[in-house]
Amino acid sequence: MYFYQPSQGHGLPHDPLNAIIGPRPIGWIASLDGSGQRNLAPYSFFNCFNYRPPIIGFASSGWKDSVRNINETGEFVWNLTTRDLAERMNETSASIPHGEDEFTRAGLTPAPSRIVSAPRVAESPVNFECRLSQCIQLTTAAGSPVETWLVLGEVVAVHIDESLLEEGIYQTARAQPVLRGGGPSAYFTITEAQRFDMRRPDDR
Numbered sequence: 370m371y372f373y374q375p376s377q378g379h380g381l382p383h384d385p386l387n388a389i390i391g392p393r394p395i396g397w398i399a400s401l402d403g404s405g406q407r408n409l410a411p412y413s414f415f416n417c418f419n420y421r422p423p424i425i426g427f428a429s430s431g432w433k434d435s436v437r438n439i440n441e442t443g444e445f446v447w448n449l450t451t452r453d454l455a456e457r458m459n460e461t462s463a464s465i466p467h468g469e470d471e472f473t474r475a476g477l478t479p480a481p482s483r484i485v486s487a488p489r490v491a492e493s494p495v496n497f498e499c500r501l502s503q504c505i506q507l508t509t510a511a512g513s514p515v516e517t518w519l520v521l522g523e524v525v526a527v528h529i530d531e532s533l534l535e536e537g538i539y540q541t542a543r544a545q546p547v548l549r550g551g552g553p554s555a556y557f558t559i560t561e562a563q564r565f566d567m568r569r570p571d572d573r
């Protein structure tokens with residue numbers, strides 16, 4: 370077995386961590402700053418953490434604009450990245466000056482949300498409107514602060530393109546979600562052919 374202790378480096382051409390914990394869904398996060406300026410950025414340290422109420426979260430390495438905005442306004446919108454939106458999602462990760470609009474830069478349309486002020490990505494077929502529930506600075510096991518913030522939000526409104534519902538059941542593969550692999554450039558998507566079903570022991 371290849372063995373390493375992360376505190377001493379991995380000794381490999383690329384950190385394998387995010388190739389192992391992968392592919393990861395993408396938190397494509399839209400927010401507004403305190404003056405109403407739009408922001409949009411992808412975060413692959415992202416997931417859903419609770420059903421009722423639904424709570425999703427992403428981790429920002431550094432106090433980036435998304436974290437700053439969400440702490441200013443208490444709101445954000447999560448947008449599903451689909452295969453046809455992959456390149457535009459990637460474009461929204463560019464470091465551009467605060468105040469420049471990633472929607473415009475990536476050729477995306479901001480659509481009004483119903484409950485929160487932050488905009489939705491109109492081209493994305495699923496959007497979650499969220500209210501900030503917690504913003505937690507991570508620490509090491511020894512308790513030293515890490516320059517990473519975990520932003521958690523309660524999903525207060527959900528928009529789903531009805532073409533992704535089959536008799537009311539959401540079709541995960543039909544949406545062609547973009548998932549992040551490891552290294553500098555690897556992504557995946559999924560097809561229905563890769564699906565298999567398995568019930569929990571308690572449900573059988």
Ligand SMILES: Cc1cc2nc3c(=O)[nH]c(=O)nc-3n(C[C@H](O)[C@H](O)[C@H](O)COP(=O)(O)O)c2cc1C
Pocket residue numbers: 395408409410411412413414415428429430431433434435436458459461462463464465549
């Ligand atoms: C697919 C993808 C996933 C990313 N995931 C993260 C992440 O999990 N955490 C992070 O801090 N940055 C991540 N980034 C980089 C941010 O998107 C980038 O720093 C961006 O400029 C941040 O924007 P903001 O300052 O407007 O929030 C990712 C970039 C891409 C393309």
